[in-house]
Amino acid sequence: MKIGVLTSGGDAPGMNAAIRAAVRQADALGHEAWGIYRGYQGLLEGDLAPLPNRACANILQRGGTILQTARCPQFHDPAQRAIAAGHLKRAGIEALVVIGGDGSFRAAEVFQREQGVACAGIPGTIDNDLSGTERTLGFDTALNTAVEAIDRIRDTASSHGRLFLIEVMGRSSGMLAVHTAVACGAEAVLYPESPEDSYENLVSQLNANWLRGKRSSIVVVAEGDTVGRAVAVGERLKRDHDLDLRVVVLGHIQRGGSPTATDRIWGSRWGAEAVRRLDKGERGFYLGEVAGALVAQPLSRVLEAQPVPPGELGRLISVLAR
């Protein structure tokens, strides 16, 4: 069997580990792996080629994706999907391993239903916002990158007795923000899913900290639906309270860098498992981790509501920041 591998949506550290494992597991089972470049965009354009074992040498430790990636709104169009299926058919590719987030899985689900191509999903997004899995590739690396950056900011924040608002990524999801905030000992966190996420609440938390003698604070802000939210909150705080504060938007720094060992290991496990299941004739599933175990879910499950960061972690911040 020929098995295509593609990465789609925002790149995430650990994607290369998954590509490498899928390619090598395919080889071990007597299948031929093909690389599809630039995600669904490349699939539409027929940008595909055999992906031999040796092409995956020395990529385990590299961030980004050797297959490159794209966001591809044209794939919503059934006529475009039919063109994509034609490219696969001509190359003799019967199955696809799709590494990406919920948008990429939704596309895989409809593509399989409509065009009959067997699809397997591997969760790859720094947002960790997929239902049915407690982990996505890249989250652990992005979390550690954000924490390392904020540790540095902490030094200057405490030297100057300043307030810093630090924006982290997470499209409509506070998962990265909450975990980052706990791991770097932030004084407060703003994230869209929290009932306490309000300007007034933040001001009263900062006031309480000031009264306790804290002269510097770190507030982690999830970008949520509005990139630049930290800037807007900072402007308002300056206007209302005349504070000497600074804003840092960590941005795409969080998406790059060498994957952590954890992301490499899960990328390797999921890449190999996806191919093993395709080899057995399974289709229409995506892999995940629940309570430490590797699990598979039907692709349709991705349509369920996104996971919400644990409220208990969010509440811990106000206790630990005293």
Ligand code: F6P
């Ligand atoms: O989905 C991953 C992510 O990094 C989000 O956290 C962020 O909102 C978005 O991608 C940014 O996308 P882009 O790189 O296309 O601007």
